[in-house]
Amino acid sequence: MIFADVYYILIFYLTGTLFALAGFAVVKSVFADFPDKGYILAKIFGLLGVSFVMWTLTYVFKLPYTSAAVVFVLLAFITVGVVANRAEFFADLRKNLKFIAGEEILFACFFGLMLIYRSAVPQIVDIEKFMDFAILNGLYRTEQLPPQDVWFSGNTINYYYFGHFILTTMNKVTHIPLSTAYNLNVAYIFALTASAGFSIVLALTRSRIASVL
Template identity: 35%
Template sequence: MIHFLAWYLTLIILGALTFPLVYRLFPKFADRGYSFTRAAGMLIWGYAFWMLTSLGIAQNNIGGLMLGLAVLIALSLWASQRGEGLRDPLAWLKDNLKLVFTVEILFLLSFALIALLRAANPEALGTEKPMELAFINAILRSPTFPPRDPWLSGYAISYYHFGFIMTAMLAKLTATAGSLAFNLMTALIFALSAIGAYGILYNLQSTDFRLQTLDSRHQTLDSR
């Protein structure tokens, strides 16, 4: 329960830090990218951390995680320099509280649902699950990147592993064991997919509504 709350609060903070950036990146979206803030934050933070650690600028520790997060914050601050700065996204949030609450409730329920299901059956058995858990633990124990191969001592992982790096990031930041992080990340992927799908439908519906409104206005003008 403690680790679930730690991950949930971390994702809430990450979304808040990322929103000024996605607000500028998606000006045509009805939700201004709000439903994608957490996913975007994870990708940008993860890529910055991976790149800095792979180049030897940072280490695979809390300091490296904070440095990667600083890159994300810097991008959000840079994006907020346009227009009224942070006033624009804050004003948008106040004007769209219904959407914000809907996304937040959907995220919490989706995250909690799969976390409960995984808690009832937490074993990492079958298909590639043991390998995935081994990769997560190997990344947690690697001082730098590329992470060490759990199967072949002295060699780096020669397999796509960026998703496991993001899992290990959250695990290291919240002091979560690799086995728990494996199940929490499964729940998180489901939750991010749920709000992402909702955001896509919301934006499509809003776009369709605007197009229908414009079309009806044109028809009215033509009839006159």
């Protein structure tokens, strides 16, 4: 069981890195003055960008919301970003490699810390977890939008679900069982929030001590 959990964690983490690469080409230009060229923020904007394009393709153009479609859009983002800025893309990565590696370690620490916390009570049993889990299940199973409501059979979800859609987009790439993916999602959101805070404060203060605090 523990080996399966470690495998899921690694797959989820590496998938997150792919989404970072998907967003880095654009983010590094917008946040050029950031010490990390906005690499940590690329994790957020890459996932957000791929999810928005996938949502538009499915909701507006009725393209099936499948794992293959998500992977295609993800790879398209990475390919376009690399081809359009090939020289600068790899140059920025090499130039800031040590700093980016340090941020990845920090991100991994935040991610691991929340996983340890969630491992104490991994059950989906209180507050809005039932509803969140139901929406995630509905989105994961559907190929069309809006998704079917798993509680109110025959009807679509009458709720703002784009945040859940973003996480499901990642889940459709990893194919991790949703009961496990749910806790990975929670840990990932925490790590993204904490790491983004570090990156922004560092850019504003140029102080690593202030950024950590």
